[in-house]
Amino acid sequence: MKNQTIEIIVAGRRQRRRRWILVTGSLAILACILCCAMLLLGNTIYPLGDVIRALSGEKIKGVSFAVSTIRLPRMLAGLFAGFAFGIAGYIFQTMLRNPLANPNVIGITSGSSAAAVFCITVLHASGAVVSVASVVAGLATVVVMYILSRGRTFSIGRLILVGIGIQAMLDAVVSYLLLVSAQQDIPSALRWLSGSLNGSKMDELPPLVISVVILAPILIVLGKHLNLMELGEQSATTLGVATDRTRVVLILCSVCMIALATATTGPIAFVSFLSGPIAKRLAGAGFSNVIPAGLVGVNLVLASDLIGQFAFEVRYPVGIITGILGAPYLIYLLIRMNRKGEL
Template sequence: MRTRALRGRGGVSVRFDVRAAVVVVALVLAAIAASVVLIGTGDFDIPAADVIRTLLGNGDPGQEFIINDLRLPRVVVALLVGASLGLGGALFQSIARNPLGSPDVLGIGQGSTAGALLMIVIFQGSANEVAGGALVGGLVTGVAMYLLAWKQGVHGYRLVLVGIGVNAFAVAMNGYLLTKADLVDAARAVVWMTGSLNGRDWEQVWPLLALCAVLLPLIVAHARPLRMLEMGDDTAYALGVPVERTRVVLMTAAVLLTAAATAAAGPVSFVALTAPQLARRLTRSPGPNLLPAMCMGATLLVVADWASQRVFGADQLPVGVVTGVLGGVYLLWLLVTERKAGRI
């Protein structure tokens, strides 16, 4: 059976997809295993057994310093950023009813980059100020995209087309800001724009964790209206869903997740595009697949970070380069698939 029902007291019952639940458990286990391997990876390799022992509080002082102070924050940031991008991408794709309706395509990431570059180039801001600028830039971009796409509602394809235009404008603005920067600020900006987890510590963990803790219950509360929204505005209206309010709330949550992830790690490309699609192919389930997409995003980013440190020999690449290459190949495949299906 694909679905099962759990019945509780008072006649309350909850239905769940068995295959989707198995996929979520498998992805969580894969993310944990990849995290343990990644924590043990570096100039001083640590066996997985010693990593687990240290995380449980039984390691020696040297390993505790390396794991708990240096490597664990980076891995936690990777998990949170990947989960935020995967969940944000699933929300955008469901709202747009289009697999190309991703923050990477719609310009949210580039808008956050523009906000960060303004703080770097114009105001020579600190790391926290740059993160704040990225968050504000993503929010401003999301508001502009919604207003430009509005015409008696927000149609999915119109949202994608407007988002592509907003993305092009943000890319042009980022290029202009780089030309106005001096050599030091330009080098700092380029490093940030690649998307990297290097040097991440607990200061990046707590704000992103707090935001996820606030937004997750809100998103879960709107999961059922979102599923109905995927069937079309008219159908959702007929089923009693407040369409525009639901769309605004979920778009705001998706923009905040994407902008906060960008503020924490820079513009990590294509995780928000690929994670929801891969999750949907694994679950073979209709609907937004929010939890599988979130777990897939976390797993993808941790694995990509390990690959950036190990696959290319002595040259450690920023994780954004690895996700950009893999995501670009996936985007080309997706475009060909959508074209053959007659949807673009």
């Protein structure tokens, strides 16, 4: 009887592993297809061979400029920003055990946005200055939230409420900056706030790329601790997880990634909110879904950008499309949580 029970457990684990591998592989293949589509499609559709030759450094009239200067930076910005948004959203939702606890809702993105809009409208800065200001503001927002929600013990509900309040305050700051800024600065700020891959440049991408390459592996390694923390503070501590230290590392890495992604593309709406639940629904429970969540974020951003470019007569920024996709899910989630008495 005991051996039979062990065999059932092992078989179930193998089945969950196969499902995780299949889903992760499928998401990666879809991301590759969307990356190719980003390079091939535009005002002019170029053959795959010409695109490959242009990427390898060969000068082809028209193709080299369109692919290397416009389409490649746009694709890379969507790829790395989507991965950063997806992972960060999943980390916060899992760590705080609440689907509403994502960087968009609890004010972290608003902190980065307020700093970026200040740099654009007041300092008339761009590039590295905006990136540094976004990261510093995002980290400062997290520190203030953590201090205000700490009390005698850490409280998830208190953190979320504090975050929502800070988000409202920072959104008001953004509105004030737009109201008093010079007329010529408003379009740039609004375009940035809507979340867009338009105008992405290769020289603006290194901070985002480096942060994802360095910090994403750390978050992936800590994924097993994240699953234990989802069981609760006491259970995780009993199982040997240094919860405070792990939480600090997870928050710092996630905030740095999402702040740099926000500085590069603007706050693309609902990507961090949708990626975790979709990844968990597809890949199931039992294994860390950090990688699937990042890949879902990539696919959401790239697919939404393609839809915004080619599905309508007017071209829309990617943040408009993700907002259209995410708003109904937010309403559904609030209704479901209200029925369960979780609100």
